[in-house]
Amino acid sequence: xRFVGVDAGGTKTHALVADESGEVLGIGRAGPGNWEGVGLExxxxxxxxxxxxxxxxxRTSPQEVTAAAYGLAGLDWPSDEARLRxxxxxxxxxxxxxxxxxTFVALRAGAREPWGVVVVAGTGTTVAGRNRQGETAxxxxxxxxxxxxxxxxxxxxxALHAVARAYTGRGPAxxxxxxxxxxxxxxxxxxxxEGVSRWRYNLFPRVADVVxxxxxxxxxxxxxxREIVRRAGRELGGGAVxxxxxxxxxxxxxxxxxxxxxxxxxxPLLLDTLSxxxxxxxxxxxxxxxxxxxxxxxxxxAMDAVGWPVTPEVRRRLARGAAMGLGATQTGE
Numbered sequence: 001x002r003f004v005g006v007d008a009g010g011t012k013t014h015a016l017v018a019d020e021s022g023e024v025l026g027i028g029r030a031g032p033g034n035w036e037g038v039g040l041e042x043x044x045x046x047x048x049x050x051x052x053x054x055x056x057x058x059r060t061s062p063q064e065v066t067a068a069a070y071g072l073a074g075l076d077w078p079s080d081e082a083r084l085r086x087x088x089x090x091x092x093x094x095x096x097x098x099x100x101x102x103t104f105v106a107l108r109a110g111a112r113e114p115w116g117v118v119v120v121a122g123t124g125t126t127v128a129g130r131n132r133q134g135e136t137a138x139x140x141x142x143x144x145x146x147x148x149x150x151x152x153x154x155x156x157x158x159a160l161h162a163v164a165r166a167y168t169g170r171g172p173a174x175x176x177x178x179x180x181x182x183x184x185x186x187x188x189x190x191x192x193x194e195g196v197s198r199w200r201y202n203l204f205p206r207v208a209d210v211v212x213x214x215x216x217x218x219x220x221x222x223x224x225x226r227e228i229v230r231r232a233g234r235e236l237g238g239g240a241v242x243x244x245x246x247x248x249x250x251x252x253x254x255x256x257x258x259x260x261x262x263x264x265x266x267x268p269l270l271l272d273t274l275s276x277x278x279x280x281x282x283x284x285x286x287x288x289x290x291x292x293x294x295x296x297x298x299x300x301x302a303m304d305a306v307g308w309p310v311t312p313e314v315r316r317r318l319a320r321g322a323a324m325g326l327g328a329t330q331t332g333e
Contacts, residue, residue, distance in 0.1 A: 001308070002060050004068035004093060005298025006051060007105050008033025008043070010123065014295040015050035016322055017058035017065075020303075022314035024321025026058030034073040035084065043072075044087045051091055062092040069098035069301035071105030071294065076141065096305040102294070103128035103138060103259075109297030110257030110290040112315075114304060117243055117285070119236050119274070122260030125151040127239035131247040139239045150236040152262050155228060156203055156210035162224040164193055174224035179213040212265055219267045226269060232262075233273025240274075241281045253284035263289050292319040293326050 001020040007013065013033035017026040030050035035043040047070075055062065070088055075081060081099055088097055103126050107118035117129035125148045126141030140146045143154075163180055165171025167189050177189050184201040186192035195201035203210060218225035244250060256278060258271070271287065278285045296318045303310055 001066040002058065002064050003299050003302040003308075004051065004054065004065050005105070005295050005300070005302055006047065006068070006070040006072075007102055007293070007295040007298055008047065008050075008071065009073045009102055010034040010037060013046050013050045014293060014326060015047075015054040016295050016299055016325065017054045017060055018299045018318055018321070020308060020314075022299075022317030022321070024318060024325055025060065026054040026056065027322070027325035028053030028055075028057070029326075035080075035087070036074040040083065040087055043074075043084070044090055047087070047091060051093070063094050065093040065095050067095040067098070067302040067305040068093050069100070069105070069298045069305060071100055071102035071298050071301075073102045075099060075101045096302075098301050098305050100301065101126075101128065101138060101141075103141070104130070104136070105297035105301065106259040106290060106294040107257055107297065108300045108304075109292050109294045109319075110259060110288055111255040113255070114300075114310075116255040116257060117240050117249070118257040118259055118290075119240055120259045121150050121232075121236055121262035122152055124148070125154070125236065125239070125260070125262075127236070127243050129240075129243040129247050129249065131249050132252070135247055137243045137246040139242060148239060150232045150239075150262075152207050152211050153204070155214055155232055155262070156207045158228045158231070159210050159214045159225070160196065160203060162228065163189065166224065167193060172224055175217045175220070175222045176214065176225055179217060180210065183209055183213060208261070208265075211262065215265055215267045215270075218269055229267065229270050230273050233270045234277050237274040237277025240278045240285075244278070244282045244285070250282050251284070252282065254282075254286070256285040256287045257290055258287055259290040259294065293322045295326075296322045 003018050006015045013030040015028040028050040030046045033046040115130045120126050128138035130136045163177045166174050181192050218229045
């Protein structure tokens with residue numbers, strides 16, 4: 001048997017081929033796979049590259065594939081599957097083809113069972129869940145002005161907002177002022193604020209650095225920074241609560257998978273606030289930080305599609321092989 005898993009995100013695409021024991025036989029990589037950014041033809045080119053590399057490394061032909069599962073960023077509405085399934089069919093792989101939003105491959109990769117809830121927070125943020133009956137739900141994942149606050153850019157913007165409020169006197173003094181001044185090389189806070197407003201300073205490429213500074217100052221006790229982190233925990237946890245209630249999982253025990261770059265740099269305050277928000281509604285939720293590449297979840301969903309039993313050993317082999325092949329944990333965002 002040969003199972004194909006794909007994780008196609010806004011910045012990169014991963015594909016793997018595994019056998020029924022979970023042994024990873026081939027890995028493929030490509031660039032952005034979100035059709036909203038690269039178009040349908042661009043998405044097809046990306047998928048062909050990643051899947052083609054994985055099949056070639058596994059010495060497997062498209063006709064030998066037992067099942068495949070594709071986690072696709074940009075698959076947000078029912079109409080999106082209608083436009084993306086023809087793209088996937090052009091790859092020519094045999095067997096069932098499962099198409100899901102990429103959050104669901106992160107969920108399957110991190111949860112010990114085929115059900116649970118995942119909170120993805122990185123470049124963007126989305127919450128998705130699946131209950132024991134196989135019903136699914138997710139938040140929009142579209143950011144402002146829709147919903148889902150708590151991404152890394154959201155927190156960076158909030159940090160700048162705190163600096164501006166401290167400068168005008170509407171908010172408390174904050175150590176974030178000095179941190180952001182030094183981060184961009186500004187002369188002082190007025191120069192920072194003027195420079196950002198006039199595009200002399202661009203914080204967007206430094207989002208990860210701003211978030212790191214925010215976490216460090218919150219950990220050191222800066223109240224403005226701590227309130228931003230608490231807000232993120234409440235918002236991200238609140239998204240999970242919405243999904244939990246829609247799926248009727250309040251009384252269930254399940255894994256709450258935390259995926260994305262924000263959680264890899266998170267301090268206890270963020271994790272504790274998020275967990276408290278969720279457990280107030282679903283006491284059986286067990287937070288688990290995703291430690292494996294999400295593409296593992298694609299392979300597991302492919303196995304699920306044909307009823308192949310996923311044992312703990314199968315999961316371990318997949319996780320080990322994907323981590324070795326890709327070199328580092330990366331989350332589709």
